[in-house]
Amino acid sequence: MRYENKITIITGGTKGIGEGCVRVFADAGATVIFCARNEAQGHALEAEINAQGKGSATFIKCDVSKVEEVESLIAQTVERFGRLDCLINNAGWHPPHHPIDEFSVQDFRDLLELNLVSIFAACKAALPHLRKTQGNIINLSSLVGSMGQLYATTYVATKGAITAFSKALAVDEAAYGVRVNSVSPGNVYTPLWQEAIDASPDPAQTRADGDAAQPLGRMGTIEEAGKMCLYIAADATFSTGTDFLLTGGAELAYGRKSRVH
Ligand SMILES: NC(=O)c1ccc[n+]([C@@H]2O[C@H](COP(=O)([O-])OP(=O)(O)OC[C@H]3O[C@@H](n4cnc5c(N)ncnc54)[C@H](OP(=O)(O)O)[C@@H]3O)[C@@H](O)[C@H]2O)c1
Known part of the structure; x- marks a missing residue:
């Protein structure tokens, strides 16, 4: 119960890494508020979390691409x-x-x-409240934000920016005792990863x-992300x-990277 009664907002909490966070934080006693579109x-x-009797979970519908819905969630x-x-x-x-060539502006x-x-x-929207509690922010970035990825210019650009933004905000908010960090997953097995599997030839x-991309020989789990x-x-x-x-060490060592030979 090492995060007992801590009020924690998790966006995209119904599936994948967000679901892992909801489960692990509630298990640690947190009061979790999570959102998604579905x-x-x-x-x-x-209902499943609240039946377990550790921590609590409250779902609020919110599409994070709509700023007014994000502000309302907070x-x-x-x-x-x-x-x-x-x-x-x-x-x-x-x-x-x-x-x-195939992505539009x-x-x-x-x-x-x-x-x-x-x-x-x-x-x-959250910082005025986090400054009062000396709370913290965790932004989900990606390993590819620092190493690039084939045919993923738009995604990689958003993730590189998340890591950079988190560092700049950390500098500003340290004066208030608020910590800001990012997490960069490599391959964590989630419904998003399964979509990529299903869409492949x-x-x-x-x-x-996907499993072999890590020296550890497997993808990460959503529980490991939550932990x-x-x-x-x-x-x-x-x-x-x-x-x-x-x-899982995906960034280590050389691999077969040329598509020419
Ligand atoms: N899985 C990986 O290997 C991996 C690697 C690097 C980075 N990441 C990052 O980790 C994060 C989670 O990835 P994931 O693999 O867990 O994804 P996922 O399996 O697709 O789950 C995404 C979650 O976010 C919600 N969501 C999606 N769009 C939303 C919106 N507009 N507003 C509110 N909620 C929304 C989804 O629910 P609804 O569809 O119902 O809204 C779902 O709960 C992402 O930022 C991703 O870029 C993942």
Whole structure:
């Protein structure tokens, strides 16, 4: 119960990494408020967590690409629970892979709104409350934001910006005792990853390649992602502006990278 009664907002909490955070934080005693667009999935997870009797979960429908909905999520949380201790900005999307010729400028603008502007807006709305509790922010970035990825210019740009933004905000907010960190997953097995498997010409091979991208020989789990976020929120009190890698070593050593030979 090492995050008991801490008021924690998790965006995109119904599936994948966000779901892992909801489960792990509630298990540690936190009062979790989570959002997504699909209400049925939100209420199902809310009921399951609340039946367990550790911590609590409250689902609020919110599309983070709409700034007024993000502001309302934070306002409703503070109105109902009185304060805010932690904000986990997790909701985001990886579009299908294409060369730059096949992404429109509007595609890029739309993804910036969803993956990046939403985080700016959430931080801006939450900070007046986080300064009162000396709380913390965790932004979900990606390993590819620092190493690049084939046919993913728009996504990689949003993620590189999330890591950079987190460092700049950490510098500003240190004066108030608020920590700001990012988490960069490599391959964590989630519904988003399964979508990529299903869309590929050889799904079994794509899954095997996903596992083999790590020296550890497997993808991460959503629980492992939740545990890293709980460590940052509850224990890593001397870390701010840090990009925490959650990668199983995917960034280590040489691999087969040329597509020419
Ligand atoms: N999985 C990986 O290997 C990996 C690697 C690097 C980075 N990441 C990052 O980690 C984060 C989570 O990824 P994931 O793999 O867990 O994704 P996922 O399996 O697709 O789950 C995404 C969650 O976010 C919600 N969501 C999506 N769009 C939203 C919106 N506009 N407003 C509110 N909620 C929204 C989804 O619910 P609804 O659809 O109902 O809204 C769902 O709960 C993303 O930022 C992703 O870029 C993941």
